[in-house]
Amino acid sequence: MGIRSRLRSILTKDQQPSPIASTLSAHPENPTRNAACSEFEVNGWELSEFICQRIVPVVGVHPFPLQELLLMCGAVTRVQPPMIFEWGTNIGKSARIFHEVCQHYAIPAAIHSIDLPDDIDHVEHPHSERGALVRDIQQVQLHQGDGLSTSLKIWEEGGSPPSPLFFIDGDHSYASVKRELESVVRAIPSAAVLLHDTFYQSAESGYNVGPFQAIEEVLANNPSNFTVVRTGLSLPGMTLLLPIARRT
Numbered sequence: 001m002g003i004r005s006r007l008r009s010i011l012t013k014d015q016q017p018s019p020i021a022s023t024l025s026a027h028p029e030n031p032t033r034n035a036a037c038s039e040f041e042v043n044g045w046e047l048s049e050f051i052c053q054r055i056v057p058v059v060g061v062h063p064f065p066l067q068e069l070l071l072m073c074g075a076v077t078r079v080q081p082p083m084i085f086e087w088g089t090n091i092g093k094s095a096r097i098f099h100e101v102c103q104h105y106a107i108p109a110a111i112h113s114i115d116l117p118d119d120i121d122h123v124e125h126p127h128s129e130r131g132a133l134v135r136d137i138q139q140v141q142l143h144q145g146d147g148l149s150t151s152l153k154i155w156e157e158g159g160s161p162p163s164p165l166f167f168i169d170g171d172h173s174y175a176s177v178k179r180e181l182e183s184v185v186r187a188i189p190s191a192a193v194l195l196h197d198t199f200y201q202s203a204e205s206g207y208n209v210g211p212f213q214a215i216e217e218v219l220a221n222n223p224s225n226f227t228v229v230r231t232g233l234s235l236p237g238m239t240l241l242l243p244i245a246r247r248t
Contacts, residue, residue, distance in 0.1 A: 040229045040242060042074045054100050059093045059133070063196075067231040068238040072167075072194060073101045075240050079165050079192045081109050083155060086167035087147020089115035092133035094167055095140050102139065109165075111140045112154050114147040148180050152187055162190040163243075169196040174210030181218050181241075189225075192242050198230065199237025208235060215239060 051069050064072065076084070076098060084098050095113040102109050115130055134140040143150055155164060166184050170177035177195065184191055198211045219226065219241075229240040 040074075040078065040227055040240070042078055044070065047073050047077070050101070050104060054104060055097055058100070059096055063236060064093070064097070064238075065234065067233050068196075068236075069097065071229065071231055071238050071240055072097055075165060075192060075194055075242075076101045076107060076109070077105055079163060079242070080107050081163055081165035081192065082161040083158060083164040084109050084111045084167070085114075085147075085151035085155070085164060086112075086169070087114040087151065088169045088171070089113040089131050089142060091129050092131040092135075092140070094169070095131070096133040096137075098167075099134060099137055099139050109139075110158070112143060112151060113140060114143045114145060114150045117144045148183055152183070155188065160188075162188075163192065164188060164190075165192045165194065167194045167196070170198070170211040170214070172197050172208050172210055174214050177211045177214035178217065181214060182221075185218060185222060185225075185241075190243055192240065195239045195241070197236045198239040199232070199235045200230075208237070212237075215241075 047070055051066065051073060055069055055073070061069070072094070084102075086094050086098070089095065092113065095111055098109070098111050101107070102111070111134075113131065113134065131140075131142045134142070143154070151166065155161075168177060168180050168184075170180075181193060181195065184193055195211060195215060197208060198215060199208060200212050201208050203209055219228065225244060227242040227244060229242065231238045
């Protein structure tokens with residue numbers, strides 16, 4: 001019997017962790033911040049198999065390398081949110097990832113993906129290809145408008161359920177990440193937030209420093225409110241802010 005089989009025979013179903021042993025990396029100036037791995041523990045073997053079989057064949061590993069796919073899927077299985085909000089739909093890769101993990105693990109989350117109106121020009125606006133990967137999926141609802149305000153409006157109209165999950169893809173921008181993260185934390189303290197483009201780089205690099213800086217400032221204004229989980233291996237980088245109230 002292999003190691004995995006022996007472990008599964010020892011652990012009962014109720015004892016097994018939720019489907020990603022998180023890849024934690026400490027803040028470069030505070031190596032103890034993420035010391036307690038048990039604050040975010042899931043089944044990395046099971047999720048890895050799922051990602052290789054179901055996610056990678058559909059969306060590949062760009063812009064989300066494997067460690068980021070693990071964190072995205074692990075966040076959904078751990079939080080089990082009633083609603084998932086993301087903006088910057090493009091062709092729908094992140095929305096499709098959220099859909100696949102919800103479908104596989106029977107998580108009945110309503111997924112809302114928001115993109116800019118068609119008459120607004122943006123270098124990453126997909127126009128006719130908007131949401132191509134999720135157009136025919138009932139669980140995913142496509143919207144157009146400002147991502148933050150549209151998401152908060154949908155959340156309120158949906159009864160303001162606790163513990164939604166937000167995905168903020170900052171596109172390397174300090175200002176947008178600061179505005180969006182502060183607004184979500186203020187409006188919905190129980191929300192879990194995933195953020196992209198967050199790999200730590202020194203200010204001297206001049207690249208990809210905005211989202212990390214914005215997150216640190218928000219955390220400084222909300223001390224001890226979150227468990228912070230970072231992929232911490234490479235660009236582009238991903239960070240999960242898990243409200244302490246969500247720890248189980």
